[in-house]
Amino acid sequence: MTAQHTRPRATFGPLARLGLLAGLFVPGMGTAQTYAPGYSSSWWSQLGLTNAIEVAATGGSGITIGVVDTGVVATQADVTGRVSTASACAARTFTCPKAYTDDNGHGTATAAIAAGAVTSSGGGMAGIAPKATILAEKALNVGGSGSDVDVANGIIKAADAGARVINLSLTYLPTSAIVSAINYAAAKGAVLVFAGGNSATVLNGGANTGGLSAAALAHLAFAGSVNGANKLSSFSNTPGTGSAIAGTTRVSYASLWLMAPGESIVAPGIQYGSNALAYWSGTSMAAPMVSGAVALLEATWPVLYRNGTATAVLFASATDMGTKGVDSTYGNGLMNLTAAFKPLGTLSVVQANGKSLPVTSLSGTLITGGALGALNSISAHLAAYTAFDGYQRNFTVNLSGLVAKQPVSASSIVAALPAPTVTTSSSKFADGGSLTLAYTGDASGGGASARAFPASLPLAGREGYAGRDGWALAYSQGGLTLATGRGFPASASFAQALWGGGTAVADAAGTLGVSTALTGLAQGGGFAALGADLDGWLGRALGGARLAVSWSGASALDSTDRRDLGADWNPWRGPVLTGAGWDRRADAVAAGLNWTLARGWTTSLTASLLDERDGLLGSRYRGGGVLGLGDHNNTVSVGVATAMTLWQGGSLMVDASLARSAASENVQGVVSGIGPLLSRSYGLALAQRDAIAAGDSLTALWRRPLRVVAGSATLLMTSVDDQGYATTVPTRVSLRPDGAETDMALTYAAPVATGRWGQALTLNTSLELRQDAGNIRGLTDHVARVGLNFRF
Numbered sequence: 001m002t003a004q005h006t007r008p009r010a011t012f013g014p015l016a017r018l019g020l021l022a023g024l025f026v027p028g029m030g031t032a033q034t035y036a037p038g039y040s041s042s043w044w045s046q047l048g049l050t051n052a053i054e055v056a057a058t059g060g061s062g063i064t065i066g067v068v069d070t071g072v073v074a075t076q077a078d079v080t081g082r083v084s085t086a087s088a089c090a091a092r093t094f095t096c097p098k099a100y101t102d103d104n105g106h107g108t109a110t111a112a113i114a115a116g117a118v119t120s121s122g123g124g125m126a127g128i129a130p131k132a133t134i135l136a137e138k139a140l141n142v143g144g145s146g147s148d149v150d151v152a153n154g155i156i157k158a159a160d161a162g163a164r165v166i167n168l169s170l171t172y173l174p175t176s177a178i179v180s181a182i183n184y185a186a187a188k189g190a191v192l193v194f195a196g197g198n199s200a201t202v203l204n205g206g207a208n209t210g211g212l213s214a215a216a217l218a219h220l221a222f223a224g225s226v227n228g229a230n231k232l233s234s235f236s237n238t239p240g241t242g243s244a245i246a247g248t249t250r251v252s253y254a255s256l257w258l259m260a261p262g263e264s265i266v267a268p269g270i271q272y273g274s275n276a277l278a279y280w281s282g283t284s285m286a287a288p289m290v291s292g293a294v295a296l297l298e299a300t301w302p303v304l305y306r307n308g309t310a311t312a313v314l315f316a317s318a319t320d321m322g323t324k325g326v327d328s329t330y331g332n333g334l335m336n337l338t339a340a341f342k343p344l345g346t347l348s349v350v351q352a353n354g355k356s357l358p359v360t361s362l363s364g365t366l367i368t369g370g371a372l373g374a375l376n377s378i379s380a381h382l383a384a385y386t387a388f389d390g391y392q393r394n395f396t397v398n399l400s401g402l403v404a405k406q407p408v409s410a411s412s413i414v415a416a417l418p419a420p421t422v423t424t425s426s427s428k429f430a431d432g433g434s435l436t437l438a439y440t441g442d443a444s445g446g447g448a449s450a451r452a453f454p455a456s457l458p459l460a461g462r463e464g465y466a467g468r469d470g471w472a473l474a475y476s477q478g479g480l481t482l483a484t485g486r487g488f489p490a491s492a493s494f495a496q497a498l499w500g501g502g503t504a505v506a507d508a509a510g511t512l513g514v515s516t517a518l519t520g521l522a523q524g525g526g527f528a529a530l531g532a533d534l535d536g537w538l539g540r541a542l543g544g545a546r547l548a549v550s551w552s553g554a555s556a557l558d559s560t561d562r563r564d565l566g567a568d569w570n571p572w573r574g575p576v577l578t579g580a581g582w583d584r585r586a587d588a589v590a591a592g593l594n595w596t597l598a599r600g601w602t603t604s605l606t607a608s609l610l611d612e613r614d615g616l617l618g619s620r621y622r623g624g625g626v627l628g629l630g631d632h633n634n635t636v637s638v639g640v641a642t643a644m645t646l647w648q649g650g651s652l653m654v655d656a657s658l659a660r661s662a663a664s665e666n667v668q669g670v671v672s673g674i675g676p677l678l679s680r681s682y683g684l685a686l687a688q689r690d691a692i693a694a695g696d697s698l699t700a701l702w703r704r705p706l707r708v709v710a711g712s713a714t715l716l717m718t719s720v721d722d723q724g725y726a727t728t729v730p731t732r733v734s735l736r737p738d739g740a741e742t743d744m745a746l747t748y749a750a751p752v753a754t755g756r757w758g759q760a761l762t763l764n765t766s767l768e769l770r771q772d773a774g775n776i777r778g779l780t781d782h783v784a785r786v787g788l789n790f791r792f
Contacts, residue, residue, distance in 0.1 A: 042228060043260075044126070046226075046230065046261050047260065047261070047289065047293070047334075047336065047337050048340075049338075050337075053338070054296075056341065057129070057299045057341075058131060059117075059129060059130045059131030059299075060115065060292065060296050061299055062299055063132045063164050063165065063299045064163045065114050065133070065134055065164070065165045065166075065167060065291055065295055066137060066161070066163030066165065066167065067107055067111045068137045068151060068155055068158060069106055069138070069139070069168075069170070070102050070103065070106045070142075070144055071089075071100045071101050071104075071108075071138035072087065072102050072111045073102045074101070075274070076275060077268075077275045078112040078116040078267075079108065079111055079115070082115065083111075083135075084133050086135060087100040087134075087135055087137065088138070088157060089137075089138045090137040090139045090154035090157045091138060091141070091153075092147070092149045092153055100137070102270060103142045104140065104141075104142055104143070104271075105271045105278075106169070106284065108268045109267035109269070109278070109280050110167060110288045111134045112127055113267050113285055113289060113292070114128055114292040114295070115127045115129045115131075115288075116267070117131065127288075128292025128293055128295070128296065129293075129296050132299070135158055135162075135163050137155075137158045137161075138154070139151045140170065148178050149177050151170065151177075151178060151181075152177040152180065152181035156184055159185035159188045163190055164189070164295065164298055164305055165190065165191045165291045165295050166192045166193070166291075167287055168192060168193060168194045168195065169282075169283075169287045170194070171195070172196075172204060172222065176211070179216075182212065182216050183213040183215070183216050186215040187215050189219075189306075190219065191291075191311055192216075193223060193287050193288075193290045194220070194222050194223070195287040196223050196224040196225070196236060196237045196238075196239070196257065196286070197237035197283055198235045198283055200234060200237065201238075202237060202238055202241075202242065203238070203240055203257075204240075206242045208243045210245045212245065215308065217246050217256075218311070219311065220256050221256055221315075222257045223257075223260050223286035224237060224257060224262075224283060224331065225261070225262025225263065225281075225282065225283045225286045226259050226262065226263075226286075227263040228261070228263065228264070230334060232329065232330070233262055233263055233283075235283075236262065237283065238329045239252070239256070239257040239328055240253065240254070241328050244256065253331075254331045254332075255326050255331070255332065256311070256315075256331070258286075258290055258314060258318055258331060258332055258334075258335045259286070259318075259321060259333060260287075260289040260290055260335050261285070261289065262281060262282055262283050263281045263285075264281055265281065265285040266279060267285070290314065293314060293337055293340070294314070297313055297341075301391075301392075301393040301394070302722070303725075304391065304393070304724075305724070307392065312391065314332075314335055314340055315332040317336050317339035317340040317342075317344060318332040318334060318335055318336055319334040319335075319336045320332075343390075344389050345390020347387040347389055348388055349385065349670055350670075350716060350728050351669060352671070356388065357669070359387055359399070365402040365626055365627045366404065366619060366622075366629070367404045367620050368403060368404065368619050368774075369521070369615075369616070369620070370618055370706065370707075370741065370775055371521075371617035371618060371706045371707055371737075372619050372775070373738060373775035373776055374403070374737065374739075374774070374775075374776045375737075376737075377733045377735065378715060378733055378735075379400040380400070381715055381717065382398070382400045382627075382670075383398050383399070383400040384396050385398070385399045385718075386717070386718040386726075387399075394726065399626070399670075403627070405774070405776060433475065433478075435473070435474070435475050436472075438472045438485075440488075470485065470488050471487065472484070472485030472486075472487075472493065474493070476501040478533070479500075479532055480532050481529070481548075482497075482531075483496065483497060484528040485526070486525060486526045487524065487525075488523075489510070489523055490519050490527035491520045492510035493550065494510075494516050494519055494529045494548060494590055494592070495510035495513075497529040497530060497550065498546060498592040498594050498606070499546070500546065504689055505602065505653060507687070507699070508643065508651065508653040508685040508687050508699065509653060509655065511699065511745075512641075512655045512701065512703055513705075514641070514681045514683050514705075515604065515606040515608075515640070515641050515657050516590060516608065517608075517639070517657055517659065517706040518588050518608040518635060518706075519550060519552055519588045520706075521610055521618045522552045522587055522588035523552050524554040526552070527550065527551065528551050528552075529550040530548065530550070531547070531548035532548075533545070533546050534546065534547055544596045545594060545595040546593070546595075547592070547593055548590075549590065550589065550590045551587070551588070551589050552588050553586065553587045554585070554586045586611065586613075587611045588608060588610045588611070589608070590609075591607055591608075592605065597642075600645030601642070601643075601645070602643050602644075603642045604639075605638070605640055606639040607637070608636065608637045608639070609635070609636050610634070611633075612632070612635075613631065614631065615629075616633045616661065616664075617661060617706070617708065627670060629671060629713065630665070630671075631664070633662070633664050633674070635659050639655065639656065639657035639658075640657070641656070642654055649688055649691075650688045650689075652684065654684045655682065655683055655703075656680070656682035657681050657706075658679075659681075660676060661677040661678075661711070662676055663676045670716050671716070672715075672716055674711075674713050677735060678708070679706050679707060679708045680706070680707065681706040683704060683705075684701075684703070685699060685703075686701075687699045691748075692750070693750055696750035696751070697748070697749050698746075699746070699747045701743065701744065702743070704742060704743075705743060707737060707740060707741065707775050708735050709736060711735050711736070712734050713732075713733050713735055714731070715731045716728050716729075737775035739772030739774075739776045740775060741770060741773055741774060741775045742771045742772065743768070744768075745766055745768045745769070746767045747764070749763065762788065763786075763787075763788060766784070766785045767783075767784050768784075768785070769782045
């Protein structure tokens with residue numbers, strides 16, 4: 001085996017040449033001259049190395065780079081204080097009078113390129129991994145030569161001393177001794193980086209190398225040289241078409257090859273002075289750049305060392321050169337540390353079931369409901385969440401965009417819910433019964449949203465209306481009230497059934513929507529309500545009583561036009577997107593008992609059950625997505641309301657409810673459990689009939705809508721320890737909103753005209769104010785409405 005080595009050339013010294021040495025391993029060639037500090041910025045830039053990367057990688061701290069070379073001068077300014085005391089002479093064919101001390105200059109230069117550090121005075125090297133530890137194993141003599149047994153012993157000693165990376169800026173000659181040493185070091189987890197060679201030919205003469213282990217194939221890298229213009233250096237070898245073989249596995253040298261700067265690299269030139277600098281050229285300079293890069297990666301992500309994938313990251317992130325893809329000239333291409341420190345492959349998060357779930361979108365997964373506010377506590381935790389790339393490297397990602405706040409702003413609420421046209425038709429029968437039909441639509445013929453039923457009710461719940469035309473049919477006769485339909489507020493219909501259709505108290509109860517808060521979370525689809533006076537001893541014992549029951553249902557997209565989404569259209573539930581992941585369904589049943597305590601004083605007791613799939617208290621999310629609050633949630637509530645007549649035509653209603661959502665387990669997303677949750681709502685309404693003119697009504701309302709007051713979610717927070725092991729810790733996160741919505745409204749309704757055949761035109765006006773709208777602190781919503789209702 002023969003090799004050639006040309007020493008660095010000083011501007012003041014002659015060119016020195018060595019003879020051909022058989023069976024020896026020699027460093028790359030080079031030219032040299034003194035140079036001022038600050039020189040490393042050019043090749044940092046070529047490699048995409050930045051200060052931010054150095055900070056993230058702590059400069060390679062904690063990683064030992066083994067330098068099997070001519071030794072290292074431990075007192076040289078660029079490496080002083082950072083050379084391991086385990087450094088030694090590894091030579092078998094020659095002696096080392098000064099142990100591992102460099103008597104050639106090549107070893108100190110390569111060590112500084114890999115791990116040189118800027119001195120306190122601001123001068124000197126700025127190597128790739130400036131805080132890594134340097135382990136010198138002197139295997140080459142003063143002339144820069146050594147036998148294969150010297151180099152093999154250096155590899156073994158470096159691996160035994162704990163080197164994570166072993167830099168070999170010397171000719172790759174795969175003798176049995178070298179192959180055996182490579183396998184040994186790879187089995188210990190060390191990455192071995194060889195210089196590609198400076199003979200302007202193909203590596204290893206294009207021959208294949210056998211006898212390597214599978215671990216060796218995953219821990220080998222070869223470095224070729226480019227100049228400052230990223231062109232192949234004239235002296236650099238190329239990988240060719242040869243392969244490294246482990247058993248039946250064959251890996252091309254091209255796939256193990258990286259390019260790095262190797263021309264006119266400034267590094268220590270101890271032959272010209274203890275702290276002199278020199279220009280160096282050769283693949284010997286490119287190799288330590290790759291070694292330093294491995295140190296930075298493994299210091300940042302210990303999992304790369306454990307899995308033996310540091311070189312794979314460098315190969316996958318390299319900038320392609322020459323023929324597209326891996327080729328026989330440039331291999332994988334130019335090493336790119338900027339790309340290497342970014343996620344490679346699909347980012348994923350750890351789910352409650354321990355499996356990984358790809359993060360394919362950072363928005364639109366969960367839309368909050370009013371009772372939960374903006375879910376700020378969950379958003380805050382998601383803002384710095386841990387995800388993993390295809391190499392199991394942890395990255396901090398901002399997943400707070402998975403939570404969409406509803407409502408978004410006061411102006412958009414008004415714009416998104418244009419006042420509909422409500423048409424009402426009433427008929428009276430000879431037996432005293434009456435039938436009322438109401439429907440909604442807009443002038444454009446597009447989708448419309450019913451605000452309330454009757455149309456004069458303000459703040460009767462702004463979520464859950466149908467995106468298409470709605471209708472309602474109500475029949476009353478004696479003490480019986482029956483209502484059914486779709487698209488109108490189900491809570492208002494239940495209030496009419498419980499308190500008696502067409503009464504001021506029923507209007508007030510429907511307006512508040514407190515005892516029926518859960519019903520209000522399952523509307524916009526179909527509904528039915530039935531109320532009747534109780535006869536017999538119970539009715540007499542309660543001084544007159546009514547019993548009412550209701551059902552209502554809704555889909556997640558109850559406020560979206562099916563024509564915009566291509567959704568299936570259910571005549572009772574509205575649009576349903578079964579194929580896009582949004583399939584939140586909600587059903588609510590309620591039963592209420594109303595009785596008279598004294599003349600002018602009536603009370604009701606209501607019980608409700610809300611059943612939600614892929615939703616919680618009005619929130620909705622994608623089933624099986626990254627973020628969910630339970631696949632199936634049940635909430636029960638108890639409400640108490642009382643109405644008193646204060647004076648002629650004047651009445652006061654006070655309403656309160658308490659709801660409990662059962663605990664729920666979710667084993668698909670990053671939330672492993674919910675609840676139980678406690679929510680409450682309360683309010684009062686003061687109504688006056690014949691306030692200004694006969695037949696009119698004036699109502700003032702104040703309420704606190706449904707809001708979670710106690711309860712939490714279990715969020716899975718993943719972190720990585722110092723050894724690179726991922727640990728997922730269940731973290732309790734409060735679901736209590738930061739805001740507390742307060743609603744105030746003043747509404748006035750008055751008849752304008754009555755036709756000969758019973759037609760009636762009614763003026764409806766209202767002023768509405770919401771503070772902390774949607775239980776989101778600081779969000780204010782105020783609107784004024786004017787409308788006409790025509791009944792015939």
